[in-house]
Amino acid sequence: MQFSVGVEYSLHCLLYLVDVQDDRTIGIKDLAAYQGVSESYLSKFFTKLKKRGIVESVPGAKGGYRLARPTSEISFWDVVEAIEGSEPFFKCSEVRQNEIILDKNHLPDSHTKSPCLIHLVMLEAEAQMKKYLQSKTLEWLASEVSAKVDGTHLRATRDWFSRNL
Amino acid sequence: MQFSVGVEYSLHCLLYLVDVQDDRTIGIKDLAAYQGVSESYLSKFFTKLKKRGIVESVPGAKGGYRLARPTSEISFWDVVEAIEGSEPFFKCSEVRQNEIILDKNHLPDSHTKSPCLIHLVMLEAEAQMKKYLQSKTLEWLASEVSAKVDGTHLRATRDWFSRNL
DNA sequence: TTATCGTAGATATATTTTATCTCCGATAGT
DNA sequence: ACTATCGGAGATAAAATATATCTACGATAA
Numbered sequence: 001m002q003f004s005v006g007v008e009y010s011l012h013c014l015l016y017l018v019d020v021q022d023d024r025t026i027g028i029k030d031l032a033a034y035q036g037v038s039e040s041y042l043s044k045f046f047t048k049l050k051k052r053g054i055v056e057s058v059p060g061a062k063g064g065y066r067l068a069r070p071t072s073e074i075s076f077w078d079v080v081e082a083i084e085g086s087e088p089f090f091k092c093s094e095v096r097q098n099e100i101i102l103d104k105n106h107l108p109d110s111h112t113k114s115p116c117l118i119h120l121v122m123l124e125a126e127a128q129m130k131k132y133l134q135s136k137t138l139e140w141l142a143s144e145v146s147a148k149v150d151g152t153h154l155r156a157t158r159d160w161f162s163r164n165l
Numbered sequence: 166m167q168f169s170v171g172v173e174y175s176l177h178c179l180l181y182l183v184d185v186q187d188d189r190t191i192g193i194k195d196l197a198a199y200q201g202v203s204e205s206y207l208s209k210f211f212t213k214l215k216k217r218g219i220v221e222s223v224p225g226a227k228g229g230y231r232l233a234r235p236t237s238e239i240s241f242w243d244v245v246e247a248i249e250g251s252e253p254f255f256k257c258s259e260v261r262q263n264e265i266i267l268d269k270n271h272l273p274d275s276h277t278k279s280p281c282l283i284h285l286v287m288l289e290a291e292a293q294m295k296k297y298l299q300s301k302t303l304e305w306l307a308s309e310v311s312a313k314v315d316g317t318h319l320r321a322t323r324d325w326f327s328r329n330l
Numbered sequence: 331t332t333a334t335c336g337t338a339g340a341t342a343t344a345t346t347t348t349a350t351c352t353c354c355g356a357t358a359g360t
Numbered sequence: 361a362c363t364a365t366c367g368g369a370g371a372t373a374a375a376a377t378a379t380a381t382c383t384a385c386g387a388t389a390a
Contacts (some may be wrong), residue, residue, distance in 0.1 A: 007287075012260055036260075098312065194365090197382050228365075
């Protein structure tokens with residue numbers, strides 16, 4: 001039970017994209033170089049982020065990525081879902097239907113009509129996490145960061161990403 | 166991001182152990198046979214459940230497992246932690262410390278003294294799930310099941326497990 | 331025209347998950 | 361004391377997933 005590193009990479013990258021003007025972009029090359037991570041690996045995640053409508057891309061020279069929606073409409077959960085997929089954390093194998101004393105051709109209603117209670121609990125547990133992650137947006141993250149991180153550093157970051165404009 | 170099947174196996178097994186008297190046990194063989202799952206694989210999970218103090222074992226002929234604590238003190242989270250381990254879902258790689266513009270020998274306080282915000286959010290998200298799963302105990306599950314599942318079937322299950330006494 | 335970009339796919343490696351098997355020590359029943 | 365039955369630990373292996381890189385391709389700005 002682990003989130004992939006792609007979630008971490010993605011969130012950090014999206015944070016750098018917050019300050020990008022609507023007519024500008026940042027390339028994978030810069031995003032990878034700035035954080036010292038693999039360029040070709042990072043692009044995998046941006047393909048997923050694009051498919052989910054979180055970022056949009058501009059091909060060709062001077063191309064790159066920018067956010068596709070307002071920061072208030074991009075939540076941590078959106079990113080998790082984009083990278084990890086929409087499959088629930090818990091896959092119920094319905095093992096109860098294999099109980100040896102059951103007649104497989106005439107399963108009782110409790111085993112077919114009503115859902116597996118264990119399954120329901122796990123789904124609700126995921127829903128609890130989802131609810132929290134949906135409440136944390138990129139807008140919130142950016143404001144927290146600008147409040148807690150040294151302004152000089154933030155300015156230097158913006159300058160670095162726009163150094164070739 | 167998936168829970169292992171061991172969590173599902175374990176929870177179903179623990180449910181069958183609820184009705185077992187203090188001086189009785191159920192063997193892995195029966196638990197596996199009743200649910201049609203692998204015997205040797207199931208025993209792996211019971212070793213973990215034992216290490217966490219959720220079940221206790223009796224070796225030798227006529228041996229087996231029984232619950233080591235009251236059902237009210239065994240939560241879904243206890244089982245998840247026993248099977249999946251205690252590692253947090255999100256491992257922060259502190260990628261922010263690799264930012265290219267930083268002097269690696271003199272990192273700013275914001276990057277060393279204060280924790281990574283993204284990390285904090287993910288930890289809190291896990292805490293939300295944990296809190297919910299801690300609130301759901303084996304006692305609760307058993308009472309829900311006895312309310313929703315046909316009494317005849319429940320009795321037949323108990324009879325099957327104690328058929329050789 | 332050319333260099334720079336994202337896109338898609340193939341490929342390779344490492345790790346984790348799932349699963350089985352074997353040998354060992356403990357114990358109940360004979 | 362003997363033996364069949366149990367859990368415990370460890371080795372092993374196949375399958376799935378995560379991590380990572382590379383190449384060929386098409387689009388675009390200069």
